[in-house]
Amino acid sequence: MGKVKIKRKSTLIDMTAMSDVTVLLLTFFMLTSTFLQKEPVTVLTPSSVSELKVPTANLAQVLISPEGKVFISIAGEADPNVADGEWGSEPIRKEILTKAVSEYNKLHPNKKVELTEADANAFSKINMFGVPFQALPTFLRMSQTDQDKVISDMSRSDVGIPIDDNKDLTKPNEFQIWMRAIYSSGNDNLQSAMKKGEGIAVKADQSTPYSTVHHVLDNLQTLKMNRFSLMTALKTEQD
Template sequence: MGKVKIKRKSTLIDMTAMSDVTVLLLTFFMLTSTFLQKEPVTVITPSSVSEIKVPTSNVAQVLVSPQGKVFMSLLGDADPENAEKWGSEPLRREVLKTAAADYEAKTGKKTGITSADLDKFAKNASFGVPLDKMHEFLLLETAKQDEFLGQTVDKPVIMGNLTPKDTGIPFKDIAYTDKDGNKLTTNEFQIWMRAIYNSSNDNIREAVQKGEGIAVKSDRGTKFETIHQVLDNLQTIKMNKFSVMTALKTEAD
């Protein structure tokens, strides 16, 4: 009796084709997508029919959380030729320096911002703490900074002297007297915006004048009274042309 021989089939599958497909997919994703920006609060922007793309350089983005906290992020010139003096990092460095000096001159308070703080600040994409707490905030590790900025009402985070009310750029009036003796008021938001406008980067100034340099971003459910303070302050410093971030409207809308 002959034994019935079961043929042993090889279980090896040729993965070459599969590999080809995955590499193609990977290439597609790498080319078409942009990385998500790290933001203190996630917002869903309202939709509009406007097809103008968000600029990726020379823009100050003002993010308004539904609770009315204001964060800013700053992008400098993307042109490699200008990177040395107008790129994001030198720009942020300069803006913090100007803003802190302006704040000190107007309030008489010391901010205590050191050169090391400027270096750290230059690497942060977004910011939003009062200027007098900036030094302490910048001493924290990056992860702690994110945790502090991203805190919610239900889970307050307290770090040293930094309390939940120290998130966001304050809009508290700062009264000062200018060199002609006029009594005026300003606030930290205005100080920041002026510092950005008056920076040595000519391209961002031009963008702000054209209305492309400031992008206001907020959640669709945010109440108008919350955003109104931002719009109102922009009007006060005569930056009445700006853009708002929206998503593309779908056919159903």
């Protein structure tokens, strides 16, 4: 008896539906994800068991590098359409810059900082900044590539917001000027968040000198900003 031949079937699989699903999922995650903002230095935060999340809107974040350099990041309303975008991140950064420079110039009439509208627009697009007031004009007129190179060089003396243990608020240091300008920006939601301790977050590397961290915390307390968050990484079983 002859062998019965089994009819071969095609192994071709139509992947059209799978491709459609993949594209839809990719689009969904891209639109709903919160992307990490660029920071001038990589910071390895200490670990803890806290699972509380730091808000991404109406927040002033203070970053302290391992070298002891201080930077500030400002985020406005999460919804750019709130109040016609009045207090989105870019408008509020411009307002804070105006207030901070104005106070600095009053305190230092012989070393006034002169900024143009183009400088203010450039500042509004910077997520995290950290240069002395005197270096602001030069820094803001650089290309973004050059700004990134400058602010990531921790060996430069013109990188990092100057800070000390000043207690005399009639002669505030530059860090205190910035924090007061942020508090009085005019955004009631940001001010309310700062009062509750939800609007200020301090992020430091686990190897950052304690003296610099102490200066930051002490300055906040001098400004009566006694409630703030310390950003940490979630502790693992290995820790």
